[in-house]
Amino acid sequence: MVKYSFNSDKTSFRGINHKELSLNFLNIIDGEDKTSLLKNCIRNNYRHLRKWAKRTQTNCFRVYDKDIKEFPIAIDYYDGRFCIHFFASTREMPDPSQELQDETEQALNSLFGEDVTRVWRSRIKRLKTQQYEKIGQDQQYFVVQEHGVKFYVNLNDYLDTGLFLDHRLTRQMVAGLCKGKNLLNLFAYTGSFSVHAAIQGAKSTKSVDMSNTYTDWSVDNFKLNGLSLDNNEILRADCLKFLEQEMLTGTRYDVIVIDPPTVSRSKKMDEMFDIQKDYVDILLQSLELLSPEGSLLFSTNSRRFVFDQDHFFDYKVEDISSQTIPLDFRSRKIHRCWKITPVQKMALK
Numbered sequence: 001m002v003k004y005s006f007n008s009d010k011t012s013f014r015g016i017n018h019k020e021l022s023l024n025f026l027n028i029i030d031g032e033d034k035t036s037l038l039k040n041c042i043r044n045n046y047r048h049l050r051k052w053a054k055r056t057q058t059n060c061f062r063v064y065d066k067d068i069k070e071f072p073i074a075i076d077y078y079d080g081r082f083c084i085h086f087f088a089s090t091r092e093m094p095d096p097s098q099e100l101q102d103e104t105e106q107a108l109n110s111l112f113g114e115d116v117t118r119v120w121r122s123r124i125k126r127l128k129t130q131q132y133e134k135i136g137q138d139q140q141y142f143v144v145q146e147h148g149v150k151f152y153v154n155l156n157d158y159l160d161t162g163l164f165l166d167h168r169l170t171r172q173m174v175a176g177l178c179k180g181k182n183l184l185n186l187f188a189y190t191g192s193f194s195v196h197a198a199i200q201g202a203k204s205t206k207s208v209d210m211s212n213t214y215t216d217w218s219v220d221n222f223k224l225n226g227l228s229l230d231n232n233e234i235l236r237a238d239c240l241k242f243l244e245q246e247m248l249t250g251t252r253y254d255v256i257v258i259d260p261p262t263v264s265r266s267k268k269m270d271e272m273f274d275i276q277k278d279y280v281d282i283l284l285q286s287l288e289l290l291s292p293e294g295s296l297l298f299s300t301n302s303r304r305f306v307f308d309q310d311h312f313f314d315y316k317v318e319d320i321s322s323q324t325i326p327l328d329f330r331s332r333k334i335h336r337c338w339k340i341t342p343v344q345k346m347a348l349k
């Protein structure tokens with residue numbers, strides 16, 4: 001038997017008075033200076049998105065996504081701070097050139113002011129051992145909102161920020177499916193799918209992740225939104241072992257979301273996880289837990305991943321990627337997503 005332990009005493013409000021949160025947006029202060037292509041692009045994108053963001057109570061979105069070839073970066077806006085991703089083409093040159101850094105910094109300084117926080121991140125192909133390791137100790141958390149739902153974010157300490165912005169629409173879609181239903185969220189990270197689902201009226205959510213850091217973070221995200229943990233279970237477990245155990249219990253879920261890493265290795269796992277090698281087993285086991293009228297959403301960021309539908313002949317498999325990539329992501333390959341439903345659901349209609 002796998003023991004799932006979870007220490008809720010460790011959770012906190014991460015030093016933030018969440019009651020004082022407001023949705024403010026940075027003003028553009030450059031007086032329409034049109035001398036820089038990068039600046040023009042960020043200005044136009046930000047202006048356009050800000051209207052939508054105010055309307056939807058969302059203060060985290062992508063303001064620049066490799067729009068110009070000479071600037072191979074993406075810039076995410078997180079409540080008045082910027083996270084700049086540099087996409088290195090080789091491991092030998094993992095960091096942006098000084099020129100690229102200077103031009104980007106100048107553009108942001110001139111558009112929004114020199115005091116605005118920005119954090120650079122180099123997105124090189126991760127080494128297999130490097131997944132989700134801690135990279136800093138600042139512990140500077142702040143809160144962002146997505147459709148009015150709050151999440152803790154940390155731009156400095158981890159390889160990722162706590163909220164994957166490319167899954168904003170997927171979270172909405174999952175939450176929409178979950179009204180009055182039970183959700184199982186595998187590889188749940190900071191629990192964002194589950195928090196959205198709970199806010200939109202899921203009967204229960206169960207979020208499984210093997211990392212202490214992220215299960216604690218999930219709990220804090222639930223608390224931040226005033227949600228009870230009674231119906232929102234958070235389990236620290238290896239999803240592969242969890243599935244084996246859960247299949248023996250006869251539990252059924254109405255909605256299952258699976259958004260695993262491409263590869264993962266940890267002392268807590270017996271074997272390395274590899275999406276291409278393991279997806280068929282994980283999906284087939286998860287489908288055993290799906291209620292006959294249920295839906296499973298599976299997503300991956302791996303560009304090389306090949307989905308072979310022949311393994312799922314009892315199911316209807318739809319590639320719904322075009323419906324799940326938000327408009328602020330110019331790169332339509334940021335992730336792919338499939339919806340899998342039992343075939344008998346179709347036959348009944």
Ligand SMILES: C[S@@+](CC[C@H](N)C(=O)[O-])C[C@H]1O[C@@H](n2cnc3c(N)ncnc32)[C@H](O)[C@@H]1O
Pocket residue numbers: 132163164167186187188189190191192193208209210211214237238239240258259260261264269273
């Ligand atoms: C790509 S993130 C998942 C993103 C998440 N679904 C979201 O949308 O926010 C990968 C997560 O999988 C977790 N993880 C990796 N291998 C795991 C395993 N074998 N069992 C459980 N969790 C695992 C990591 O701790 C990390 O939180």
